Amino acid sequence: xxxxxxxxxxxxxAYVAVEKYLDDIASNHLPLxxxxxxxxxxxxxxxxxxxxxxxxxLEQAIVSPHEYxxxxxxxxxxxxxxxxxxxxxxxxxxxxxxxYRTLLSSDDTPKEVRDYVKEKIRSGVFLINSIIQRQSTxxxxxxxxxNEQKDFFMKGVNYMRPLTMAQVADQVNVHETTVxxxxxGKYLRCKHGLIPLRQLFTTGxxxxxxxxxxxxxxxxxxxxxxxxxDSYTPLSDSQIAQKLRDLGLRVARRTVAKxxxxxxxxxxxxxxxx
Numbered sequence: 567x568x569x570x571x572x573x574x575x576x577x578x579x580a581y582v583a584v585e586k587y588l589d590d591i592a593s594n595h596l597p598l599x600x601x602x603x604x605x606x607x608x609x610x611x612x613x614x615x616x617x618x619x620x621x622x623x624l625e626q627a628i629v630s631p632h633e634y635x636x637x638x639x640x641x642x643x644x645x646x647x648x649x650x651x652x653x654x655x656x657x658x659x660x661x662x663x664x665x666y667r668t669l670l671s672s673d674d675t676p677k678e679v680r681d682y683v684k685e686k687i688r689s690g691v692f693l694i695n696s697i698i699q700r701q702s703t704x705x706x707x708x709x710x711x712x713n714e715q716k717d718f719f720m721k722g723v724n725y726m727r728p729l730t731m732a733q734v735a736d737q738v739n740v741h742e743t744t745v746x747x748x749x750x751g752k753y754l755r756c757k758h759g760l761i762p763l764r765q766l767f768t769t770g771x772x773x774x775x776x777x778x779x780x781x782x783x784x785x786x787x788x789x790x791x792x793x794x795x796d797s798y799t800p801l802s803d804s805q806i807a808q809k810l811r812d813l814g815l816r817v818a819r820r821t822v823a824k825x826x827x828x829x830x831x832x833x834x835x836x837x838x839x840x
Contacts, residue, residue, distance in 0.1 A: 637753045662687055729766065
């Protein structure tokens with residue numbers, strides 16, 4: 567309303583819609599809003615487009631921060647196989663200063679200074695070894711993930727398999743929490759794009775043939791069904807669940823709703839066009 571007022575449009579239909587009917591518009595009660603505003607549905611759609619041109623977050627007009635993501639791991643196809651490459655370019659080249667090594671070995675260095683430098687060098691070596699260990703752990707975990715999800719990397723999301731952190735931890739011979747910490751905030755780049763490592767861990771289902779199917783496959787099927795639906799008669803969660811059962815995927819309606827929401831897809835009554 568402030569933005570419209572500053573544009574000298576307090577007498578506009580957009581201003582009236584925002585002031586009195588914004589919740590109804592958000593709930594997709596468009597015939598009701600059109601009736602109360604005494605305009606046609608086509609005119610209301612123009613009003614909604616007008617409202618959508620406004621900025622709901624004014625602070626972004628002042629500051630627009632960007633977070634750039636750089637992958638830790640790259641997966642490439644090589645000779646009909648997959649190769650895992652670690653990205654170490656963003657890591658600093660750390661080493662222990664020769665100046666302090668000399669100070670430590672000099673007979674002229676007082677004992678308290680020597681003890682202090684020795685402790686700091688020990689801390690520096692520990693940090694360097696920790697970074698090496700971190701990279702080694704990420705590579706081992708990535709190797710297992712790529713091996714387990716080879717069909718996904720080669721063929722696409724419909725071939726993703728169920729995979730848990732416990733399974734990977736068992737193969738890498740570390741604790742499950744180590745895997746969880748290692749993949750947190752880390753990304754992998756492959757021909758399918760930039761993917762959070764955590765996203766490659768998925769729960770799953772058994773299809774009618776007894777094959778294990780990742781929940782990512784189910785989510786992708788839900789997304790495809792909604793993209794292809796008639797927007798004037800959108801699919802309900804129950805209808806989507808039935809279509810999945812027809813594909814051999816036994817998924818409950820409430821699970822469809824959960825996955826749909828995780829994909830940021832509105833419910834059928836909010837997707838319906840008039």
